[in-house]
Amino acid sequence: MHYSSILPDVLKIADEASEKVLHIYESDFKVRYKEDNSPITAADEAAHEIIYKGLRNISRDIPILSEEGKSIPWEERKHWRRFWLIDPIDGTKDFTQRNGEFTVNIAMIEDGQPVMGVVTAPALKTAYWGIVGEGAHMRDRTGKIHRIRVAEPKETKRVVASKNHMNDETLAFIEKLGDHELVQAGSSLKFCRIAEGHADIYPRMGPTSEWDTAAAHAILVAAGGQVQTLEGEPLRYGKEDILNPWFVAAGSWYF
Numbered sequence: 521m522h523y524s525s526i527l528p529d530v531l532k533i534a535d536e537a538s539e540k541v542l543h544i545y546e547s548d549f550k551v552r553y554k555e556d557n558s559p560i561t562a563a564d565e566a567a568h569e570i571i572y573k574g575l576r577n578i579s580r581d582i583p584i585l586s587e588e589g590k591s592i593p594w595e596e597r598k599h600w601r602r603f604w605l606i607d608p609i610d611g612t613k614d615f616t617q618r619n620g621e622f623t624v625n626i627a628m629i630e631d632g633q634p635v636m637g638v639v640t641a642p643a644l645k646t647a648y649w650g651i652v653g654e655g656a657h658m659r660d661r662t663g664k665i666h667r668i669r670v671a672e673p674k675e676t677k678r679v680v681a682s683k684n685h686m687n688d689e690t691l692a693f694i695e696k697l698g699d700h701e702l703v704q705a706g707s708s709l710k711f712c713r714i715a716e717g718h719a720d721i722y723p724r725m726g727p728t729s730e731w732d733t734a735a736a737h738a739i740l741v742a743a744g745g746q747v748q749t750l751e752g753e754p755l756r757y758g759k760e761d762i763l764n765p766w767f768v769a770a771g772s773w774y775f
């Protein structure tokens with residue numbers, strides 16, 4: 521499949537979802553809690569609907585797995601060689617805290633690896649996209665498009681880590697890096713910060729789900745970075761268990 525020919529359509533879908541999400545973000549929205557106690561708003565559901573319909577228009581045959589969609593049994597998912605993996609809003613907590621650091625995420629997975637990703641940050645008015653092997657781009661708040669690439673780190677490592685889910689294991693990892701400074705970023709923007717050369721490493725010694733990481737993982741790899749488990753394996757997708765293992769995302773210098 522030629523991903524470069526469908527990427528503009530995927531970006532258009534993400535932009536449309538972002539516009540709707542921003543509209544709700546700027547309104548007096550209500551926060552509800554799902555069974556697992558994680559927050560959800562009308563914005564998560566509205567973005568899911570827009571993305572689902574949009575991707576169905578691109579192809580009727582490629583399955584879609586969404587954080588806000590119906591859960592699909594492993595018996596069916598295990599046959600998928602290629603599928604869309606979406607998180608309508610990653611960083612729902614950031615959304616409810618109104619700090620702007622939430623994202624809309626659309627990834628294409630092929631043979632267990634993310635091959636294309638689009639991430640938009642509606643409140644920051646920025647967008648990132650990448651195709652593995654073809655490079656990555658970002659659109660800034662003025663609408664200007666830049667090619668992005670990971671940076672070679674200097675002596676002081678710029679570390680991005682979750683502020684909502686910081687823990688002792690992540691802190692211990694960061695301490696071992698030596699000279700460092702913390703760069704704050706919510707949700708999947710942490711990968712994007714590395715992809716655009718504004719941060720060097722993102723350790724995640726804690727749980728995430730496949731849809732939280734897939735799109736930004738594709739962008740980071742397209743920009744010259746990697747995401748690996750602590751065993752040194754690339755993070756894989758389309759597993760029976762939707763939870764990711766602990767991982768480290770960085771430019772190639774780290775691995």
Ligand SMILES: Nc1ncnc2c1ncn2[C@@H]1O[C@H](COP(=O)(O)O)[C@@H](OP(=O)(O)O)[C@H]1O
Nearest residue numbers: 609610611612613682684685706707727728729
């Ligand atoms: N115990 C847990 N199990 C699964 N995912 C978790 C989790 N704790 C946090 N996450 C994931 O971490 C994401 C937020 O990341 P961060 O802390 O880096 O901002 C959440 O995404 P959502 O906002 O899409 O629910 C959530 O999916």
Ligand SMILES: [Mg+2]
Nearest residue numbers: 607610611732
């Ligand atoms: Mg998420």
